[in-house]
Amino acid sequence: MPTDTRDRILDALERLLLDVGLAQVTIEAVAAEAGVSKGGLLYHFPSKEALLAGMVRRLGERTDAQRTQASAAGTSLAEWYLQVPESGTDAELALYRSTIAALRSVDGTHDDVQGAVVDVMRLWDEGLRAEIDDPVRAEIVRLVGDGIYLAALLGLPLPDPDLHRRVVRRLLHGDT
The missing domain is CATH 1.10.10.60 (Homeodomain-like)
Structure with missing residues (x-):
């Protein structure tokens, strides 16, 4: 097949x-x-576990490809990670949906799936820490990005676009 x-x-x-x-x-x-x-x-x-783990591994492959494209276009990993999902391209929105589906697959009973999710998230941590010299700022970027995705997952109001831009600028560049 x-x-x-x-x-x-x-x-x-x-x-x-x-x-x-x-x-x-x-x-x-x-x-x-x-x-x-x-x-x-x-x-x-x-098995169902292999199916779920395959979905998460595909998410990791797609994430790597989009991060590479963003970098080639001059977008930093941190900027890409902090974007609001609904403001992206079709590929970014598909990645967002895949991320949400992967997070919904983690129930604590599928070790292979849990491990695959941890591996994907660890890649983000490593990438942000490699890009941002200050490990505290890198962790704040990760947590803010996680919060943006969680808000979207829960259907909470997304940030005002102007305020979001100002938050990202301050977080990444120290602008006030």
Whole structure:
């Protein structure tokens, strides 16, 4: 089966996680949503845990690709991490949805999934600390970025765009 089938399966998993939550996600439901047989799904992912971990690993690959693109365009990792999800491109919004789905997949019972999420988040920590000389400022950037995503996940009001720009400027450049 081609890799587009694998992506279709992972896209279906993400949709289900976002729509109904982890408790309602089954191998059968994902296969039906993806339009593949249960055997076809199990060919790519032999268990629910492997399926969830595959989704998180794909998120890591997509994140790395978008970080590389942002860097090539002159956007710092910290600026990219602090952006409001709804203000981005289609690829950034897709990454945001994947991130939310991955976070919804962590329930404490799937060690491989938990490990994959920790690995992806550790890459962010390492990248921010490599880019920002001050480890305290790097940690503040990470926490603020996490808060922005959490607010979006919970449907809380997003920051005023002008205020958001001022926060990022102050945080990254010390501007008042």
